[in-house]
Amino acid sequence: MPVKVLFLTLKTFSLTGGIEKVCRSLSRVLYDLSEEGIVQSTVYSMYDKNTDRDSRYLSKNQFRGFEGKKERFVIQSFLAGLKTDVIILSHIHLINNVYFIKKIHPHKKIYLLAHGIEIWKKLSDAKLKMLNQLDKIICVSEFTAQKVMDMHHIPTERIEVLNNCLDPFYHLSTEFEKPQNLLDRYHLSNKHLILFSLSRLSSSEKYKGYDHTIELLPKLLESYPNLVYLLAGKWDAVEKKRLDDLISKNNLQNHIKMIGFIDEAELTEHFLLSDLFILPSKKEGFGIVFIEALASGLRVIAGNKDGSVDALRGGALGVLVDPDDQQEILASISPLLGHAQTQQEKKNLQEKCIHAFGYANYLQSFKNTIINTTIN
Incomplete structure:
Protein backbone atom coordinates (compact mmCIF):
# COMPACT_ATOMS: atom_id res chain seq x y z
CA MET A 1 0.00 0.00 0.00
CA PRO A 2 1.42 3.43 -0.91
CA VAL A 3 1.99 5.93 1.89
CA LYS A 4 -0.52 8.77 1.71
CA VAL A 5 1.37 12.08 1.84
CA LEU A 6 -0.07 15.59 2.10
CA PHE A 7 2.35 18.44 1.39
CA LEU A 8 1.13 21.85 2.62
CA THR A 9 2.75 24.98 1.17
CA LEU A 10 2.25 28.73 1.19
CA LYS A 11 3.42 29.28 -2.39
CA THR A 12 4.99 26.81 -4.80
CA PHE A 13 4.67 28.14 -8.34
CA SER A 14 3.66 31.80 -8.08
CA LEU A 15 7.03 32.99 -6.73
CA THR A 16 10.66 32.08 -7.51
CA GLY A 17 12.29 32.48 -4.08
CA GLY A 18 14.40 29.88 -2.33
CA ILE A 19 11.57 28.31 -0.32
CA GLU A 20 9.40 28.09 -3.43
CA LYS A 21 12.24 26.35 -5.28
CA VAL A 22 12.45 23.80 -2.47
CA CYS A 23 8.68 23.27 -2.68
CA ARG A 24 8.89 22.64 -6.42
CA SER A 25 11.70 20.11 -6.07
CA LEU A 26 9.84 18.29 -3.30
CA SER A 27 6.68 18.30 -5.40
CA ARG A 28 8.63 16.52 -8.12
CA VAL A 29 9.97 14.06 -5.55
CA LEU A 30 6.42 13.21 -4.51
CA TYR A 31 5.42 12.84 -8.15
CA ASP A 32 8.31 10.46 -8.84
CA LEU A 33 7.61 8.43 -5.71
CA SER A 34 3.95 8.26 -6.75
CA GLU A 35 5.03 6.86 -10.12
CA GLU A 36 7.03 4.20 -8.23
CA GLY A 37 3.93 3.33 -6.21
CA ILE A 38 5.64 4.30 -2.95
CA VAL A 39 3.39 7.24 -2.12
CA GLN A 40 0.01 8.67 -2.98
CA SER A 41 0.61 12.40 -2.82
CA THR A 42 -1.32 15.66 -2.76
CA VAL A 43 0.04 19.22 -2.65
CA TYR A 44 -2.11 22.03 -1.23
CA SER A 45 -0.92 25.61 -1.75
CA MET A 46 -2.51 28.43 0.23
CA TYR A 47 -1.77 31.26 -2.21
CA ASP A 48 -1.23 29.65 -5.63
CA LYS A 49 -3.97 29.31 -8.22
CA ASN A 50 -4.59 25.96 -9.89
CA THR A 51 -3.39 27.54 -13.11
CA ASP A 52 -0.01 28.37 -11.51
CA ARG A 53 0.90 24.68 -11.48
CA ASP A 54 3.89 23.72 -13.62
CA SER A 55 3.12 20.35 -15.17
CA ARG A 56 6.79 19.33 -15.06
CA TYR A 57 6.62 18.95 -11.28
CA LEU A 58 3.33 17.20 -10.61
CA SER A 59 0.09 16.22 -12.28
CA LYS A 60 -3.15 18.16 -12.23
CA ASN A 61 -4.90 15.79 -9.83
CA GLN A 62 -2.03 16.07 -7.33
CA PHE A 63 -2.26 19.84 -6.85
CA ARG A 64 -4.78 22.27 -5.46
CA GLY A 65 -4.32 26.02 -5.18
CA PHE A 66 -6.50 28.00 -2.79
CA GLU A 67 -5.82 31.51 -4.18
CA GLY A 68 -5.31 33.05 -0.72
CA LYS A 69 -8.62 31.76 0.67
CA LYS A 70 -7.16 30.90 4.05
CA GLU A 71 -10.25 29.54 5.81
CA ARG A 72 -10.95 27.14 2.97
CA PHE A 73 -7.31 26.10 2.91
CA VAL A 74 -7.30 25.42 6.66
CA ILE A 75 -10.53 23.40 6.56
CA GLN A 76 -9.56 21.35 3.52
CA SER A 77 -6.04 20.75 4.88
CA PHE A 78 -7.54 19.49 8.14
CA LEU A 79 -9.95 17.12 6.39
CA ALA A 80 -7.29 15.82 4.00
CA GLY A 81 -4.78 15.50 6.82
CA LEU A 82 -7.10 13.18 8.72
CA LYS A 83 -6.93 10.73 5.79
CA THR A 84 -3.16 10.78 5.21
CA ASP A 85 -0.23 8.97 6.79
CA VAL A 86 2.33 11.77 6.52
CA ILE A 87 1.92 15.54 6.48
CA ILE A 88 4.84 17.69 5.34
CA LEU A 89 4.78 21.41 6.14
CA SER A 90 6.79 23.74 3.92
CA HIS A 91 6.89 26.55 6.51
CA ILE A 92 6.59 27.16 10.26
CA HIS A 93 3.55 29.41 9.56
CA LEU A 94 1.57 26.29 8.66
CA ILE A 95 2.10 24.54 11.97
CA ASN A 96 -1.27 25.67 13.39
CA ASN A 97 -3.03 23.74 10.62
CA VAL A 98 -1.96 20.37 11.96
CA TYR A 99 -2.14 20.87 15.73
CA PHE A 100 -5.56 19.27 16.16
CA ILE A 101 -4.76 16.51 13.68
CA LYS A 102 -1.87 15.50 15.93
CA LYS A 103 -4.16 15.67 18.96
CA ILE A 104 -6.69 13.35 17.33
CA HIS A 105 -4.12 11.02 15.74
CA PRO A 106 -0.88 11.22 17.78
CA HIS A 107 0.76 8.50 15.68
CA LYS A 108 0.31 10.36 12.40
CA LYS A 109 3.69 11.55 11.11
CA ILE A 110 4.12 15.30 10.71
CA TYR A 111 7.34 16.77 9.31
CA LEU A 112 8.40 20.41 8.99
CA LEU A 113 10.88 21.82 6.51
CA ALA A 114 13.12 24.35 8.29
CA HIS A 115 14.82 26.73 5.88
CA GLY A 116 16.43 29.57 7.78
CA ILE A 117 15.49 32.90 9.26
CA GLU A 118 11.78 32.03 9.46
CA ILE A 119 12.50 29.45 12.19
CA TRP A 120 15.41 31.13 13.94
CA LYS A 121 13.07 33.73 15.44
CA LYS A 122 11.62 33.56 18.93
CA LEU A 123 8.34 31.64 18.82
CA SER A 124 5.23 32.02 20.94
CA ASP A 125 4.73 29.46 23.69
CA ALA A 126 1.82 27.95 21.75
CA LYS A 127 3.83 27.59 18.55
CA LEU A 128 6.80 26.21 20.47
CA LYS A 129 4.55 23.59 22.03
CA MET A 130 3.36 22.56 18.57
CA LEU A 131 6.93 22.48 17.27
CA ASN A 132 7.88 20.03 20.02
CA GLN A 133 5.07 17.68 18.96
CA LEU A 134 6.35 17.27 15.40
CA ASP A 135 7.90 13.94 14.49
CA LYS A 136 10.75 15.43 12.51
CA ILE A 137 12.18 18.81 11.57
CA ILE A 138 14.02 18.54 8.26
CA CYS A 139 16.65 21.29 8.19
CA VAL A 140 18.29 22.51 4.98
CA SER A 141 21.72 22.92 6.60
CA GLU A 142 23.77 22.07 9.67
CA PHE A 143 23.63 25.76 10.60
CA THR A 144 19.82 25.81 10.56
CA ALA A 145 19.73 22.55 12.51
CA GLN A 146 22.00 23.97 15.20
CA LYS A 147 19.89 27.12 15.40
CA VAL A 148 16.71 25.06 15.86
CA MET A 149 18.30 23.00 18.62
CA ASP A 150 19.83 26.01 20.39
CA MET A 151 16.80 28.30 20.20
CA HIS A 152 13.94 25.87 20.60
CA HIS A 153 15.60 22.99 22.47
CA ILE A 154 14.46 20.34 20.00
CA PRO A 155 16.15 16.98 20.71
CA THR A 156 18.77 15.86 18.19
CA GLU A 157 16.91 12.67 17.33
CA ARG A 158 14.02 14.68 15.87
CA ILE A 159 16.30 16.78 13.68
CA GLU A 160 17.34 15.68 10.20
CA VAL A 161 19.65 17.62 7.90
CA LEU A 162 18.82 17.41 4.22
CA ASN A 163 20.60 19.93 2.01
CA ASN A 164 18.62 21.54 -0.76
CA CYS A 165 19.17 20.24 -4.28
CA LEU A 166 19.43 21.71 -7.73
CA ASP A 167 16.03 22.01 -9.33
CA PRO A 168 15.56 18.89 -11.49
CA PHE A 169 14.85 21.18 -14.46
CA TYR A 170 17.63 23.68 -13.84
CA HIS A 171 19.31 24.51 -17.15
CA LEU A 172 22.81 23.03 -17.16
CA SER A 173 24.96 24.55 -19.86
CA THR A 174 27.40 22.39 -21.82
CA GLU A 175 29.17 25.48 -23.17
CA PHE A 176 30.64 28.18 -20.96
CA GLU A 177 31.11 31.15 -23.27
CA LYS A 178 29.81 34.56 -22.16
CA PRO A 179 26.42 35.16 -23.83
CA GLN A 180 26.76 37.92 -26.41
CA ASN A 181 23.15 39.04 -25.91
CA LEU A 182 23.85 39.89 -22.26
CA LEU A 183 27.16 41.56 -23.07
CA ASP A 184 25.25 43.77 -25.49
CA ARG A 185 22.39 44.39 -23.05
CA TYR A 186 24.69 45.64 -20.31
CA HIS A 187 27.12 47.40 -22.69
CA LEU A 188 29.99 45.11 -21.77
CA SER A 189 32.65 43.20 -23.68
CA ASN A 190 34.80 40.12 -23.13
CA LYS A 191 37.48 42.47 -21.81
CA HIS A 192 35.44 43.23 -18.70
CA LEU A 193 35.81 41.25 -15.49
CA ILE A 194 32.38 40.75 -13.98
CA LEU A 195 31.49 40.30 -10.32
CA PHE A 196 27.93 39.12 -9.78
CA SER A 197 25.56 39.09 -6.80
CA LEU A 198 21.92 38.02 -6.82
CA SER A 199 19.79 38.66 -3.76
CA ARG A 200 16.66 40.34 -2.55
CA LEU A 201 17.74 43.93 -1.86
CA SER A 202 15.70 44.73 1.22
CA SER A 203 16.14 47.45 3.83
CA SER A 204 15.04 44.91 6.45
CA GLU A 205 17.65 42.30 5.48
CA LYS A 206 21.03 44.01 5.67
CA TYR A 207 23.03 40.83 6.11
CA LYS A 208 23.63 39.69 2.53
CA GLY A 209 27.01 41.41 2.20
CA TYR A 210 26.56 43.07 -1.20
CA ASP A 211 27.19 46.49 0.37
CA HIS A 212 30.58 45.22 1.60
CA THR A 213 31.42 44.28 -1.98
CA ILE A 214 30.50 47.79 -3.15
CA GLU A 215 32.83 49.28 -0.54
CA LEU A 216 35.71 47.06 -1.73
CA LEU A 217 35.33 48.01 -5.37
CA PRO A 218 37.58 51.13 -5.33
CA LYS A 219 40.48 49.01 -4.06
CA LEU A 220 39.80 46.24 -6.59
CA LEU A 221 39.68 48.75 -9.43
CA GLU A 222 43.29 49.71 -8.74
CA SER A 223 44.35 46.26 -9.94
CA TYR A 224 41.41 45.51 -12.24
CA PRO A 225 40.25 48.74 -13.92
CA ASN A 226 37.92 46.80 -16.27
CA LEU A 227 35.96 45.38 -13.33
CA VAL A 228 32.16 45.72 -13.34
CA TYR A 229 29.82 44.65 -10.53
CA LEU A 230 26.38 43.37 -11.53
CA LEU A 231 24.02 43.56 -8.58
CA ALA A 232 20.76 41.76 -9.33
CA GLY A 233 17.52 41.28 -7.43
CA LYS A 234 14.32 43.10 -6.54
CA TRP A 235 14.81 46.13 -4.32
CA ASP A 236 12.65 48.27 -2.10
CA ALA A 237 12.83 52.06 -2.36
CA VAL A 238 14.67 52.56 0.94
CA GLU A 239 17.42 50.07 0.09
CA LYS A 240 17.75 51.39 -3.46
CA LYS A 241 18.33 54.91 -2.08
CA ARG A 242 20.93 53.62 0.40
CA LEU A 243 22.82 51.73 -2.29
CA ASP A 244 22.63 54.63 -4.76
CA ASP A 245 24.15 56.89 -2.10
CA LEU A 246 26.89 54.35 -1.40
CA ILE A 247 27.69 54.03 -5.10
CA SER A 248 27.78 57.81 -5.51
CA LYS A 249 29.92 58.30 -2.41
CA ASN A 250 32.55 55.91 -3.82
CA ASN A 251 32.23 57.33 -7.36
CA LEU A 252 31.35 53.91 -8.78
CA GLN A 253 28.55 54.84 -11.20
CA ASN A 254 30.56 53.49 -14.17
CA HIS A 255 31.42 50.20 -12.47
CA ILE A 256 28.16 49.05 -10.85
CA LYS A 257 24.97 48.06 -12.64
CA MET A 258 21.88 47.40 -10.56
CA ILE A 259 19.97 45.20 -12.98
CA GLY A 260 16.90 44.29 -10.92
CA PHE A 261 14.86 41.11 -11.23
CA ILE A 262 16.25 38.29 -13.37
CA ASP A 263 13.83 35.92 -15.04
CA GLU A 264 14.47 32.26 -14.23
CA ALA A 265 14.88 31.55 -17.95
CA GLU A 266 17.95 33.83 -18.02
CA LEU A 267 19.51 32.82 -14.71
CA THR A 268 22.09 30.39 -16.11
CA GLU A 269 23.10 32.92 -18.78
CA HIS A 270 23.87 35.51 -16.10
CA PHE A 271 26.11 33.05 -14.29
CA LEU A 272 27.88 32.29 -17.58
CA LEU A 273 28.34 36.03 -18.14
CA SER A 274 30.16 36.45 -14.83
CA ASP A 275 33.68 35.71 -13.64
CA LEU A 276 32.90 35.43 -9.94
CA PHE A 277 29.74 35.15 -7.82
CA ILE A 278 30.01 36.80 -4.41
CA LEU A 279 27.55 37.01 -1.54
CA PRO A 280 29.26 37.03 1.87
CA SER A 281 26.04 36.84 3.88
CA ALA A 293 26.13 29.39 -9.73
CA LEU A 294 28.42 26.38 -9.18
CA ALA A 295 26.27 24.28 -11.52
CA SER A 296 26.99 26.89 -14.18
CA GLY A 297 30.73 26.51 -13.61
CA LEU A 298 31.01 29.85 -11.79
CA ARG A 299 33.34 30.28 -8.84
CA VAL A 300 31.71 31.40 -5.58
CA ILE A 301 32.69 33.40 -2.51
CA ALA A 302 30.30 33.08 0.45
CA GLY A 303 30.24 33.74 4.18
CA ASN A 304 31.50 31.22 6.72
CA LYS A 305 29.00 31.97 9.48
CA ASP A 306 25.75 30.50 8.14
CA GLY A 307 24.22 27.82 5.91
CA SER A 308 26.48 28.89 3.03
CA VAL A 309 29.04 26.51 4.55
CA ASP A 310 26.84 23.56 3.54
CA ALA A 311 26.24 24.96 0.06
CA LEU A 312 30.01 25.21 -0.52
CA ARG A 313 30.67 21.85 1.17
CA GLY A 314 32.84 23.42 3.85
CA GLY A 315 34.97 25.20 1.25
CA ALA A 316 35.45 22.23 -1.11
CA LEU A 317 33.33 23.89 -3.81
CA GLY A 318 34.18 27.55 -3.24
CA VAL A 319 35.78 30.12 -0.97
CA LEU A 320 34.37 30.79 2.50
CA VAL A 321 35.24 34.12 4.14
CA ASP A 322 34.47 35.95 7.35
CA PRO A 323 31.67 38.28 6.18
CA ASP A 324 32.73 40.88 8.75
CA ASP A 325 36.37 40.98 7.63
CA GLN A 326 36.77 43.31 4.65
CA GLN A 327 40.44 42.53 4.22
CA GLU A 328 39.79 38.80 4.10
CA ILE A 329 37.08 39.29 1.47
CA LEU A 330 39.40 41.50 -0.57
CA ALA A 331 42.23 38.97 -0.31
CA SER A 332 39.86 36.25 -1.55
CA ILE A 333 38.52 38.18 -4.55
CA SER A 334 41.85 39.40 -6.00
CA PRO A 335 43.53 36.07 -6.83
CA LEU A 336 40.34 34.68 -8.36
CA LEU A 337 39.98 37.68 -10.65
CA GLY A 338 43.64 37.26 -11.58
CA HIS A 339 43.03 33.74 -12.88
CA ALA A 340 40.61 33.27 -15.76
CA GLN A 341 38.86 29.90 -15.54
CA THR A 342 39.38 27.47 -18.37
CA GLN A 343 36.43 25.69 -19.96
CA GLN A 344 37.58 22.46 -18.35
CA GLU A 345 37.78 24.05 -14.89
CA LYS A 346 34.21 25.27 -15.28
CA LYS A 347 33.08 21.84 -16.40
CA ASN A 348 34.82 20.19 -13.45
CA LEU A 349 33.16 22.59 -10.99
CA GLN A 350 29.78 21.89 -12.55
CA GLU A 351 30.28 18.14 -12.20
CA LYS A 352 31.34 18.44 -8.54
CA CYS A 353 28.23 20.47 -7.80
CA ILE A 354 25.92 17.99 -9.50
CA HIS A 355 27.57 15.13 -7.61
CA ALA A 356 26.98 16.94 -4.31
CA PHE A 357 23.57 18.50 -4.90
CA GLY A 358 21.93 16.67 -7.80
CA TYR A 359 18.23 15.90 -7.68
CA ALA A 360 18.78 12.12 -7.66
CA ASN A 361 20.40 12.25 -4.20
CA TYR A 362 17.60 14.42 -2.85
CA LEU A 363 14.98 12.03 -4.21
CA GLN A 364 16.69 9.05 -2.60
CA SER A 365 16.94 10.81 0.78
CA PHE A 366 13.22 11.61 0.82
CA LYS A 367 12.42 8.11 -0.37
CA ASN A 368 14.32 6.72 2.63
CA THR A 369 12.44 9.08 4.96
CA ILE A 370 9.05 7.93 3.60
CA ILE A 371 10.03 4.24 3.74
CA ASN A 372 11.22 4.67 7.34
CA THR A 373 7.79 6.16 8.11
CA THR A 374 6.10 2.91 7.16
CA ILE A 375 8.61 0.88 9.18
CA ASN A 376 8.41 2.88 12.39
Missing part, protein backbone atom coordinates in the same frame (compact mmCIF):
# COMPACT_ATOMS: atom_id res chain seq x y z
CA LYS A 282 25.59 36.13 7.57
CA LYS A 283 22.06 34.70 7.81
CA GLU A 284 21.71 32.35 4.86
CA GLY A 285 19.71 29.23 5.69
CA PHE A 286 21.41 27.39 2.84
CA GLY A 287 21.68 29.47 -0.32
CA ILE A 288 20.32 27.75 -3.43
CA VAL A 289 21.79 30.57 -5.51
CA PHE A 290 25.29 29.31 -4.63
CA ILE A 291 24.72 25.84 -6.03
CA GLU A 292 23.02 27.30 -9.11
